[in-house]
Amino acid sequence: MDRETGLNLALLGVMLAIPLWAMAADEPFLVTLTTRAVIFAIAGIGLNVALGFGGLVSFGHAAFFGVGGYAMGILASHAQGYMPLIEWPILVEGTKSMPVIWLTAICASALTAFAIGALSLRTAGVYFIMITLAFAQMLYYFAISWPAYGGEDGLSIYLRNAFPGLNTMDPIQFFAICYALLLAVLFLVARAARAPFGLMLNAARQNEDRVQAVGQTPYRLYLVAFTISGAITGLAGALFADLNRFVSPSMFSWQTSGEIMVFVILGGVGRVFGPVAGAALFVLLEHVLGGVSDYWHIYLGAILLAVVLYARGGIFGILTGRDTANG
Amino acid sequence: MADPILDVRGVSKSFGAVTACRDIDLDVRPGEIHALIGPNGAGKSTLIKQVAGGLAPDSGRVFFDGQDVTGLPTAARARLGMGRTFQISSLAMEFTVLQNAVLGALGHRGGVFRFFRPAMKDAGLLARAREALDQVGLAEFEALRTSELSHGQRRQLEVAVALTLEPKVFLMDEPMAGLGAEGSHRLMAFLDSLRHKAPILLVEHDMDAVFTLADRVSVLVYGEIIATGTVDEIRANEQVRSAYLGDEALP
Numbered sequence: 001m002d003r004e005t006g007l008n009l010a011l012l013g014v015m016l017a018i019p020l021w022a023m024a025a026d027e028p029f030l031v032t033l034t035t036r037a038v039i040f041a042i043a044g045i046g047l048n049v050a051l052g053f054g055g056l057v058s059f060g061h062a063a064f065f066g067v068g069g070y071a072m073g074i075l076a077s078h079a080q081g082y083m084p085l086i087e088w089p090i091l092v093e094g095t096k097s098m099p100v101i102w103l104t105a106i107c108a109s110a111l112t113a114f115a116i117g118a119l120s121l122r123t124a125g126v127y128f129i130m131i132t133l134a135f136a137q138m139l140y141y142f143a144i145s146w147p148a149y150g151g152e153d154g155l156s157i158y159l160r161n162a163f164p165g166l167n168t169m170d171p172i173q174f175f176a177i178c179y180a181l182l183l184a185v186l187f188l189v190a191r192a193a194r195a196p197f198g199l200m201l202n203a204a205r206q207n208e209d210r211v212q213a214v215g216q217t218p219y220r221l222y223l224v225a226f227t228i229s230g231a232i233t234g235l236a237g238a239l240f241a242d243l244n245r246f247v248s249p250s251m252f253s254w255q256t257s258g259e260i261m262v263f264v265i266l267g268g269v270g271r272v273f274g275p276v277a278g279a280a281l282f283v284l285l286e287h288v289l290g291g292v293s294d295y296w297h298i299y300l301g302a303i304l305l306a307v308v309l310y311a312r313g314g315i316f317g318i319l320t321g322r323d324t325a326n327g
Numbered sequence: 328m329a330d331p332i333l334d335v336r337g338v339s340k341s342f343g344a345v346t347a348c349r350d351i352d353l354d355v356r357p358g359e360i361h362a363l364i365g366p367n368g369a370g371k372s373t374l375i376k377q378v379a380g381g382l383a384p385d386s387g388r389v390f391f392d393g394q395d396v397t398g399l400p401t402a403a404r405a406r407l408g409m410g411r412t413f414q415i416s417s418l419a420m421e422f423t424v425l426q427n428a429v430l431g432a433l434g435h436r437g438g439v440f441r442f443f444r445p446a447m448k449d450a451g452l453l454a455r456a457r458e459a460l461d462q463v464g465l466a467e468f469e470a471l472r473t474s475e476l477s478h479g480q481r482r483q484l485e486v487a488v489a490l491t492l493e494p495k496v497f498l499m500d501e502p503m504a505g506l507g508a509e510g511s512h513r514l515m516a517f518l519d520s521l522r523h524k525a526p527i528l529l530v531e532h533d534m535d536a537v538f539t540l541a542d543r544v545s546v547l548v549y550g551e552i553i554a555t556g557t558v559d560e561i562r563a564n565e566q567v568r569s570a571y572l573g574d575e576a577l578p
Contacts, residue, residue: 188442191442191443191444191445192442192443194445194446194447195441195442195443195444195445195446196433196438196439196440196441196446196449197439197440197441197442198442198446199426199429199430199433199446199447200430200433200434200439202419202421202422203419203422203430206419206420206421206422207417207418207419207420209413209417210417210418210419210427210430210488211402211430211434212380212381212400212401212402212405213379213401213405213411213413213417213488213489214405214430214431214433214434214435214488214491214492215402215403215405215406215434215435215492216402216434216439217400217402221439224440
């Protein structure tokens, strides 16, 4: 087992130990805080598929986070109001079932990512950053001006959605659900990163000419990566909405896109576990520095600057002494 | 005479007022090494790009294996069987040598959109990649990161990746550049044997190599092919001597 694998396991161990200890010590707030980190980690893992493996600097992942959140909000609000979603030609009711909501969130955000990606990926560099930002902002203003689902005020869901056999209102049980999903996403992304798709995508990030010369089309690889990336971030959005029992247009805001990007950069771009470390550090800083000063983002900014300037591999780069995850 | 595998007919390309290629005819036949020589700025790289993809000619057509490929993207041409090596090494620098070779084998085999089983544990891909590395003499370096390779070794790896594609024609843009005398001779011996597997369009500055290896030579000067012929014909050609080679004695 190499050092990086050890670090990965240690990180997962700590993220499991904190809420277990917190529950024993009767500190439910810490459980919720860790759950928040776990959900952010999933969102970051999603962005990392595009940004880390494909080199696609998306500044619009809030779009998928928000679509996931609103998928939950819309389904659950119809269910709690006993209002069918669609009556004709077929009757579609809202639902409070988490698995159904996750599936809807994943499909909706994957479709959104496919559409945004198909257009945005015709550009590159700064234009790609700007166009993804523009799409996310479009959705943000759409959510604000859509009165049916709360508009600017957002949507409150009174009870967390249901998972068969569990009491999701119990913080530790909801944590367990999110943690299990984190493990599943990590496993699948780690496999995909080493599979033919991951190898070719990684090569496209390094050298598009090379990929074309071996007969493959970078655009297709990027589009599939961007779609998967959006789907994972969408799942995180649905979980985040359930954590807060609240959905608001701020999930679509560019600050959200920026924060997801911070998880990836802090942790280590292109490493499967990087965003987990980044999200954990972000939530820790938010909690600790947020207690010190309302202007804690200044400190976060300074740390981010230091990472970008002196530690390109993020926390994982510092701890493993390697800049990139390859080789 | 055998039908050409690659046939460039009347290709022209201008950039603004500069004509990079003017009405170029060029073909590559089975079993031959066709060398393309010319001074710097003659338009060799522009021509290669129009053959391999990435640059559309203003007029003229490119036929490959009996098919008009003029409008096809680079990737489609590669899948049809064009094995290209680049003038400036174009490899995935963060990958190991073996990973780069596997990339070629994978691109050729297809099935890129598989998400579960590790590519680097695929016995079929590994076997093909290792065979190619062995052929160019890089087998012992397979675990090295590509960025740690010498300039010459990167050239060899370019050729190895092209081999994994099992192409119908090789398009090699200065494969000898940066190779030492020994490396140069090894690669020459290898290319010599390679022509029977697939013909080679060879862009090369090393005149020794060109005149030793080539079955035919085309001379490109200011975007025009001024002569095509056997090595002896090119040596004897007055126009080539004055326009390109000066009055120096040819090897």
